[in-house]
Amino acid sequence: MILIGSISKEMTQGQTGPYLCADENDKEYIVKGPRTTYTGLVHELVCATIGKAVGLPIPNFDIAYIDRMLVRYGDYSLEEGDWFASQFEPNVQDLVYSAIPNLDPNMMKLLFIFDYWIKNNDRTLTEKGGNPNVFIKPDGHSIVVLDHNLAFCPTFDDEWEEKKIYHVGASAWYQEQLDLYDKQHFMELMEAAMLEFDKIEYPDEWLENCPNDSIIDDIRLTLSRYETEEFWEGIK
Structure with a gap:
């Protein structure tokens, strides 16, 4: 603290x-x-x-x-x-659509599947603008990822098919089909991340004032979807 x-x-x-x-x-x-x-x-x-x-x-x-x-x-x-x-990250700028080709496609793929994992629809960007919640550093290709308060969206499943193509990482993700190596790689990352999730210490005030008494259990259930085939079918 x-x-x-x-x-x-x-x-x-x-x-x-x-x-x-x-x-x-x-x-x-x-x-x-x-x-x-x-x-x-x-x-x-x-x-x-x-x-x-x-x-x-x-x-x-x-x-x-x-x-x-x-x-x-x-x-x-x-x-x-x-x-x-x-x-605080100084000297960063809002990511614009024209800068996406300059970014590391593997990082953008990771960002895409991460938002799918946490049920976050709040990272869109098109030629007309959007709300990517991604900032670009002065070097023109390094990014900073922020803002996840709207994750674990209760309407995510109903909106995903329509919105996924507008995700800031969609072009990188859909350049090629997900292969078995990629799937295993991402599953290992998520499994390791779940170990960190279980170590989180939350301020008592936060949990006491959440309207959902089972918020941590609900989040764990959402994150555990990566262990199911349905999860991977939904991102094809």
């Missing part, structure tokens, strides 16, 4: 009202608070944990404590408590 020492500004990107903050050592973080919802905070922590475990370029993250005195006199949507913090 980190202790936030200062709050700089509210970020303009996203609907969850994240803030640029710094810890006591002046390391900068993007902190998501109450507007993310407690369910969304659990999703962020789970997906950051398993996303890094499978090899996605997700920023380092932690639970950030904000003291009451820090927000007492400011006009912030943040409150005292434990919140989700991602290490």
Whole structure:
């Protein structure tokens, strides 16, 4: 856990009202608070944990404590408590559609199957725009993957067939058929990530305030789909 020492500004990107903050050592973080919802905070922590475990370029993250005195006199949507913090990535830009061919296709395939695994429809991009929640670094080909509060979407299965072609990684995924080697590779990544999932320690406040008392068990059930043939049939 980190202790936030200062709050700089509210970020303009996203609907969850994240803030640029710094810890006591002046390391900068993007902190998501109450507007993310407690369910969304659990999703962020789970997906950051398993996303890094499978090899996605997700920023380092932690639970950030904000003291009451820090927000007492400011006009912030943040409150005292434990919140989700991602290490700030400077000088990144929103990914645009024309830049997709410059990206590592294997990384984009991994991102595609990861979002399918976590039931995340919130990463689309076409010539007309979208909401990729992927940022590109100054080198033009390295990416940063963020924002998973809308994962484990209850309507995902009904929407997947229609939306999958608009996923930012769809072109990489559908360049070639999934072969047995790829399937085994991804299954091994997911199996290892599940070990990390079982190690997650959630703030009590988050779980106590989630409307779904069985949220962790439900997430585990969703993630365990990779062990079924139905899971792999759905991504062909």
